[in-house]
Amino acid sequence: MANTDAIVGWKTITFGCHVMEPGSSAKFRTGDWRSQRPVIDNEKCIKCGMCWIYCPDMAIIQAEDGFFEVDLEYCKGCGICAHECPKDAITIIPEEG
Amino acid sequence: MAKRIGIEVSIALAEAVKLANVDVIAAYPITPQTHIVEHLSEVVADGEVDAEFVPVESEHGAMSCCCGSSAAGARTFTSTSSQGLLLMSEILFIPGPMRLPIVMAVVDRALSAPISIWNDHQDIMSQRDVGWIQTFAENGQEAFDLTLHAFRVAEDRRVSLPMMVNIDGFTLSHVVEAVELLSQEEVDQYLPPFKPRYRLDPRKPITMGPVGIPEVYSEAKVAHNEALKASKKVILQGWKEFADLFGRQYNPVETYRSEDAEVLLVTMGSISETAMTAIDTMREKGQKAGLVRIRLWRPFPGPEFRKAAGKAKVLAVVDRCLPPGSTCGPVGAELRSLFYKVPGSPKIFNFVAGLGGRDVTVEWFEEMVEKATAFAKRRPKELYEVIGVREK
Amino acid sequence: MISEFEKFKRFKAKNLPRKEMLAPGHRACQGCGEVLALRMAMKALGENVIVCMATGCMEIITTPYPQTAWKVPWIHIAFENPASVASGIESALKVLRRKGRVPKKHIDILAIGGDGSTSDIGIGWISGALERGHDFTYICLDNEAYMNTGVQRSSCTPYGAMTTTSPPGEKSFGQVTWKKNVPGIAVAHNIPYVATASPAYFLDLMNKVKKAALVKGPAYIHIYSPCPTGWGSAPERSIEFAKLVVETRIFPLYEVIEGRYIMSRKITKPKPVQEYLKGQRRFRHLDEEHISYIQQRVNADYEKLIRLSEMT
Numbered sequence: 001m002a003n004t005d006a007i008v009g010w011k012t013i014t015f016g017c018h019v020m021e022p023g024s025s026a027k028f029r030t031g032d033w034r035s036q037r038p039v040i041d042n043e044k045c046i047k048c049g050m051c052w053i054y055c056p057d058m059a060i061i062q063a064e065d066g067f068f069e070v071d072l073e074y075c076k077g078c079g080i081c082a083h084e085c086p087k088d089a090i091t092i093i094p095e096e097g
Numbered sequence: 098m099a100k101r102i103g104i105e106v107s108i109a110l111a112e113a114v115k116l117a118n119v120d121v122i123a124a125y126p127i128t129p130q131t132h133i134v135e136h137l138s139e140v141v142a143d144g145e146v147d148a149e150f151v152p153v154e155s156e157h158g159a160m161s162c163c164c165g166s167s168a169a170g171a172r173t174f175t176s177t178s179s180q181g182l183l184l185m186s187e188i189l190f191i192p193g194p195m196r197l198p199i200v201m202a203v204v205d206r207a208l209s210a211p212i213s214i215w216n217d218h219q220d221i222m223s224q225r226d227v228g229w230i231q232t233f234a235e236n237g238q239e240a241f242d243l244t245l246h247a248f249r250v251a252e253d254r255r256v257s258l259p260m261m262v263n264i265d266g267f268t269l270s271h272v273v274e275a276v277e278l279l280s281q282e283e284v285d286q287y288l289p290p291f292k293p294r295y296r297l298d299p300r301k302p303i304t305m306g307p308v309g310i311p312e313v314y315s316e317a318k319v320a321h322n323e324a325l326k327a328s329k330k331v332i333l334q335g336w337k338e339f340a341d342l343f344g345r346q347y348n349p350v351e352t353y354r355s356e357d358a359e360v361l362l363v364t365m366g367s368i369s370e371t372a373m374t375a376i377d378t379m380r381e382k383g384q385k386a387g388l389v390r391i392r393l394w395r396p397f398p399g400p401e402f403r404k405a406a407g408k409a410k411v412l413a414v415v416d417r418c419l420p421p422g423s424t425c426g427p428v429g430a431e432l433r434s435l436f437y438k439v440p441g442s443p444k445i446f447n448f449v450a451g452l453g454g455r456d457v458t459v460e461w462f463e464e465m466v467e468k469a470t471a472f473a474k475r476r477p478k479e480l481y482e483v484i485g486v487r488e489k
Numbered sequence: 490m491i492s493e494f495e496k497f498k499r500f501k502a503k504n505l506p507r508k509e510m511l512a513p514g515h516r517a518c519q520g521c522g523e524v525l526a527l528r529m530a531m532k533a534l535g536e537n538v539i540v541c542m543a544t545g546c547m548e549i550i551t552t553p554y555p556q557t558a559w560k561v562p563w564i565h566i567a568f569e570n571p572a573s574v575a576s577g578i579e580s581a582l583k584v585l586r587r588k589g590r591v592p593k594k595h596i597d598i599l600a601i602g603g604d605g606s607t608s609d610i611g612i613g614w615i616s617g618a619l620e621r622g623h624d625f626t627y628i629c630l631d632n633e634a635y636m637n638t639g640v641q642r643s644s645c646t647p648y649g650a651m652t653t654t655s656p657p658g659e660k661s662f663g664q665v666t667w668k669k670n671v672p673g674i675a676v677a678h679n680i681p682y683v684a685t686a687s688p689a690y691f692l693d694l695m696n697k698v699k700k701a702a703l704v705k706g707p708a709y710i711h712i713y714s715p716c717p718t719g720w721g722s723a724p725e726r727s728i729e730f731a732k733l734v735v736e737t738r739i740f741p742l743y744e745v746i747e748g749r750y751i752m753s754r755k756i757t758k759p760k761p762v763q764e765y766l767k768g769q770r771r772f773r774h775l776d777e778e779h780i781s782y783i784q785q786r787v788n789a790d791y792e793k794l795i796r797l798s799e800m801t
Binding site: 005006008014017019021022023024025026027028029030033048049053054055056057058059062071073074076077078079080082083084092 | 502505507509511512513514515516517519520521522524525528529551552553554555556557558559560561688691717723724725726727728729
């Protein structure tokens with residue numbers, strides 16, 4: 001997979017090949033890798049945040065109401081959140097298509 | 098005011114580092130580099146310079162530490178020799194493309210096996226392609242001056258590349274010479290404080306040393322190479338301003354009695370002084386022999402060398418390094434490639450001499466000139482000859 | 490007692506920092522326990538830190554040019570030397586602060602390597618940096634083999650484990666050596682702080698990282714880091730294994746503060762080691778004899794550790 005952002009010339013490449021923009025990997029959507037996705041049932045959720053702290057991909061986000069949402073842009077579908085949820089509030093379902 | 102004193106060359110070089118108001122020195126001891134770092138740890142211990150001396154666990158650690166220090170924005174120095182330079186090798190390739198202006202004194206010494214602590218250029222020639230600016234000093238004054246010049250050039254924001262100053266082990270590093278040491282005021286006039294373009298700083302976080310995916314690796318390597326080539330302008334400017342301030346002019350290549358010479362000896366480092374004596378002797382005998390000495394080895398000063406070679410018909414190129422299985426030594430190969438198919442270019446013969454501390458004498462230089470002249474008429478089978486080696 | 494700990498405020502489940510120091514979009518495998526441990530460690534440290542990282546999975550997955558997952562200054566030089574690079578940065582900041590060329594404010598310096606970098610190729614470099622007493626934290630993210638190069642054995646690979654260079658066969662049963670005690674090596678340097686951690690116990694992990702950063706002088710933390718790809722385990726079970734490894738006493742959690750061993754979690758009713766070994770392809774070939782040997786040795790190591798903790 002060619003990374004089009006990296007198409008720079010030797011005159012335009014960053015000094016020392018440094019990456020100047022912190023956190024720029026967020027431009028890369030790892031959600032594409034997913035073959036299954038977590039679905040959170042807020043009825044069962046106790047807002048304990050285990051899904052959030054155990055997500056290796058920073059793909060669980062807490063909304064203002066305190067419930068958690070899955071950021072499908074980045075979620076790789078590993079299933080840790082569902083496995084660790086103490087209330088079984090998260091189900092993993094296959095991605096369709 | 099500058100003062101001219103008798104001083105061991107290693108100490109003079111270390112004094113230059115001190116006068117440069119170095120921030121971090123990371124070094125591991127190896128003969129014959131030791132006097133440089135011993136003196137530096139002394140001046141740090143005595144508070145003559147406010148610096149951190151990091152007594153690392155190996156040369157690999159030394160260069161790694163230097164990379165961190167330079168990336169954090171500190172003026173950084175190290176020194177090594179021989180096996181130590183080779184232990185550093187993996188890391189030596191890294192500060193160039195990452196644009197970390199570390200300065201290093203390489204006290205050139207032979208390589209094992211058999212183990213030898215004495216001088217030749219096998220260590221540095223094995224690290225020729227590490228992407229550093231590389232200069233060679235001929236005497237104590239040069240060792241002092243070129244070290245200051247190295248900080249000035251390496252840290253120049255247009256350059257921002259690592260730079261090494263080579264001095265020959267023992268034959269230069271351990272001799273006492275008359276050296277004019279510049280005063281602090283004079284050095285401060287010549288060498289501005291280090292202001293890196295980028296540094297590791299939580300206020301402006303950047304990532305140094307990312308993965309060079311295939312889409313960008315070639316461009317990164319070319320950018321480094323172009324920066325190294327372009328550094329020549331700043332190197333020359335640094336020498337010119339040095340001359341303007343202190344009266345000593347340095348050039349990428351130096352010539353000695355070369356104007357009408359038919360045969361030119363080509364040397365690097367401290368053997369050049371003996372070579373000059375040899376040239377004088379040959380001139381007295383009526384031979385049209387001269388000398389070209391290479392001071393700037395990387396980036397190689399091609400145009401300057403061609404100009405210096407002038408109309409000479411033969412070059413007798415001395416290498417202090419025997420590359421086993423090669424067609425000739427590294428300096429020989431460089432010059433052959435420089436003159437390849439250039440109309441009117443001189444014939445080039447390569448001599449390997451002075452391995453592992455063997456003296457290169459006036460007589461040997463004469464022998465090289467004689468042989469090169471003869472070879473020019475009748476091409477020898479081999480492109481190089483090891484001078485002064487016994488067969489039985 | 491270490492005076493810096495007086496100002497230490499423990500992380501609690503309620504006050505976990507929301508801010509992420511690593512951005513999403515990194516290329517770690519699904520269910521990577523190593524990047525998760527890294528995320529937790531960075532959360533604990535916050536933004537006032539400089540990171541030196543060894544070559545390895547975490548290095549490549551976070552920084553494919555022109556992107557970076559890092560929101561803090563970060564540098565990679567090579568495989569064996571993050572401790573030396575950290576030494577250079579620490580020395581530089583020390584002198585630059587003295588000379589007034591950088592702000593006086595303290596900056597944490599963190600060196601990170603995998604188990605291969607830490608226990609094998611970089612052990613001399615780490616030893617040098619710990620011995621010299623630089624004020625920095627070294628974290629070993631231990632996923633128990635050279636995962637980045639394709640799962641080759643390291644000296645942290647556990648006994649019996651199958652890797653691509655410790656394959657079980659007619660004449661072998663996988664890794665024939667016992668896991669190297671790297672925290673013990675760190676302790677032998679008489680540094681102020683050594684700890685082990687597991688991402689399953691995230692509060693414990695984050696508190697230890699924060700303490701390591703607070704300590705003046707070198708600190709070493711050895712973090713167990715599940716690797717579904719290298720271990721042949723289900724990605725969703727990474728945290729489960731990170732818990733089981735502690736509950737079976739295979740990877741005990743402890744601190745060594747100024748030479749005093751303190752158990753972070755005493756496992757009074759350990760689960761049998763089989764509970765941990767099953768479900769990982771790397772241990773699938775082990776027979777009862779091997780498993781019973783592992784059990785014995787785990788028991789013995791744990792007892793030794795308990796004795797150490799009772800000694801002081």
